[in-house]
Amino acid sequence: LGMPAVPARLAPRRASRQIRVGSVAVGGDAPVSVQSMTTTLTADVDATLQQIAQLTASGCQIVRVACPSQDDADALPQIARKSKIPVIADIHFQPKYVFAAIDAGCAAVRVNPGNIKRFDDKVKEIAKAAADAGIPIRIGVNAGSLDQRLLKKYGRATPEALVESALWECSLFEEHGFRDIKISVKHNDPVVMVDAYRQLAAQCDYPLHLGVTEAGPVFQGTIKSAVAFGALLADGIGDTIRVSLSAPPVEEVKVGIQILESLNLRQRRLEIVSCPSCGRAQVDVYKLADQVLAGLDGMEVPLRVAVMGCVVNGPGEAREADLGVASGNGKGQIFVKGEVIKTVPESKIVETLIEEAMKIAEQMQADGTPS
Numbered sequence: 094l095g096m097p098a099v100p101a102r103l104a105p106r107r108a109s110r111q112i113r114v115g116s117v118a119v120g121g122d123a124p125v126s127v128q129s130m131t132t133t134l135t136a137d138v139d140a141t142l143q144q145i146a147q148l149t150a151s152g153c154q155i156v157r158v159a160c161p162s163q164d165d166a167d168a169l170p171q172i173a174r175k176s177k178i179p180v181i182a183d184i185h186f187q188p189k190y191v192f193a194a195i196d197a198g199c200a201a202v203r204v205n206p207g208n209i210k211r212f213d214d215k216v217k218e219i220a221k222a223a224a225d226a227g228i229p230i231r232i233g234v235n236a237g238s239l240d241q242r243l244l245k246k247y248g249r250a251t252p253e254a255l256v257e258s259a260l261w262e263c264s265l266f267e268e269h270g271f272r273d274i275k276i277s278v279k280h281n282d283p284v285v286m287v288d289a290y291r292q293l294a295a296q297c298d299y300p301l302h303l304g305v306t307e308a309g310p311v312f313q314g315t316i317k318s319a320v321a322f323g324a325l326l327a328d329g330i331g332d333t334i335r336v337s338l339s340a341p342p343v344e345e346v347k348v349g350i351q352i353l354e355s356l357n358l359r360q361r362r363l364e365i366v367s368c369p370s371c372g373r374a375q376v377d378v379y380k381l382a383d384q385v386l387a388g389l390d391g392m393e394v395p396l397r398v399a400v401m402g403c404v405v406n407g408p409g410e411a412r413e414a415d416l417g418v419a420s421g422n423g424k425g426q427i428f429v430k431g432e433v434i435k436t437v438p439e440s441k442i443v444e445t446l447i448e449e450a451m452k453i454a455e456q457m458q459a460d461g462t463p464s
């Protein structure tokens with residue numbers, strides 16, 4: 094009962110080459126990783142490291158920092174050394190910062206094709222420096238900064254334009270024998286973005302970094318990212334993800350992790366299966382679900398807790414979960430692994446569920462259930 098032993102499967106992962114971003118493998122059979130980007134001034138080392146620590150604690154696996162000035166470049170060695178997760182330097186115009194980032198010990202560098210063209214003659218040197226240091230480069234195409242030549246050719250940032258831009262940029266590095274690359278082709282429209290990644294996936298074997306750029310505030314950005322990543326990941330496309338939100342970056346990580354858990358690409362942790370409530374409900378389901386979630390938040394074991402508003406569908410659903418309640422007549426029937434273990438008054442439902450959840454969690458940990 095609870096989560097099936099063999100989770101339902103998505104399409105097989107696309108066979109991509111594997112690269113290493115510091116300690117994190119990306120592509121091939123490596124699990125899809127979650128990344129984010131700091132919002133602090135990179136030159137402010139303390140603030141940046143503090144934000145990286147928060148991101149790390151929330152489950153972020155790779156962090157990117159912007160590097161638009163010399164002060165930022167100067168901060169990179171300390172940030173790269175003290176961060177517990179690999180740091181990628183994000184560089185748009187200045188090749189000298191690419192070299193600085195490589196020297197600083199960054200785990201990778203992200204460059205933008207629309208802008209890198211300006212340092213055409215530097216590609217060879219960048220490829221050599223990155224190869225010598227053994228670090229990969231992300232070719233990060235963005236609809237907003239597409240190469241002028243392609244904008245003219247396609248009229249706007251179409252999926253084809255994004256893909257052509259990315260592959261052209263890769264070819265500049267490939268000419269120098271450099272293939273330690275991952276690619277992103279971001280657009281703010283999930284439909285364009287999904288199309289672009291599908292085309293790109295069919296045309297190369299580089300690992301892909303998924304992102305809907307400028308996705309918006311939390312609600313809209315979460316939906317856009319979940320829909321786009323879901324479509325691609327369900328088809329096996331995507332090796333690392335970054336959710337972009339106009340919100341603190343920790344929120345991006347939470348959303349990213351939840352997307353992977355929803356797709357069974359990661360072991361699910363706490364999952365509240367609560368009904369939407371309806372005219373049959375005999376209890377305030379929203380409040381009950383919120384209270385149970387608040388009481389169990391942060392649990393690392395894969396626990397499925399059903400919170401059902403009535404005894405019509407309630408018992409059936411509650412039985413499917415590790416633990417559940419079906420409410421009715423001012424009481425709650427508490428189920429554990431499909432068996433009614435007790436019936437408690439409504440006022441005791443939350444505490445009983447939390448108590449039983451703790452017992453199950455302890456048992457799971459003792460049994461070595463992966464968390």
Ligand code: SF4
Pocket residue numbers: 368369370371372373374375401402403404405406407
């Ligand atoms: Fe309605 Fe009961 Fe179903 Fe909840 S479990 S939606 S209250 S029928």
